[in-house]
Amino acid sequence: MGVGSLPLLRPMLATLGELPGGGGWSYEFKWDGVRAVVYVEAGEVRVLTRNDRDVTGSYPELRALPELLPRGPVVLDGEIVTLDGAGAPSFARLQQRMHVREPAPALLRRVPIHLYAFDVLHLGSARRSSGRTASAASCSTASNCATTRCAHPRPGPTTAAPT
Numbered sequence: 001m002g003v004g005s006l007p008l009l010r011p012m013l014a015t016l017g018e019l020p021g022g023g024g025w026s027y028e029f030k031w032d033g034v035r036a037v038v039y040v041e042a043g044e045v046r047v048l049t050r051n052d053r054d055v056t057g058s059y060p061e062l063r064a065l066p067e068l069l070p071r072g073p074v075v076l077d078g079e080i081v082t083l084d085g086a087g088a089p090s091f092a093r094l095q096q097r098m099h100v101r102e103p104a105p106a107l108l109r110r111v112p113i114h115l116y117a118f119d120v121l122h123l124g125s126a127r128r129s130s131g132r133t134a135s136a137a138s139c140s141t142a143s144n145c146a147t148t149r150c151a152h153p154r155p156g157p158t159t160a161a162p163t
Helices: 060-068 091-098 105-110 136-147
Strands: 026-028 034-041 044-049 074-081 114-123 153-155 158-160
Touching: 034 060, 034 114, 044 060, 091 105
Parallel strands: 114 153
Antiparallel strands: 026 158, 034 044, 034 074, 074 114
């Protein structure tokens, strides 16, 4: 079962293991948010958690995505985050929004969200079958299509692995 004409896609989750040797690796920031797969198709947005729970209504700000993304179906793997006054991620603030199905305008203003895109899982007719298989540069380029005019989806910082 998918979303619209799109197949159900899963985010790549961190796993415990040995650090890889050599160069070419990077580490992503831990955002302390809600992991989400965001489906955008035919002007509609659907947001699923990593456990396939539909949380679209909790984050109405993301309804603007169809106007900001390239045409055609798009699926983003990202993290929904709120920031504190210093700009640091705040899970405590996000909890004020997490289980509210239809947040009031006052709550939307008080606890704004951001979508930090880790990966583009589907863009137009191209599907990334196993996630994160393309280079970081191509993912960043596709993610930037979604970020140039929008405060919501944005690529997160990465740190190069020591060599």
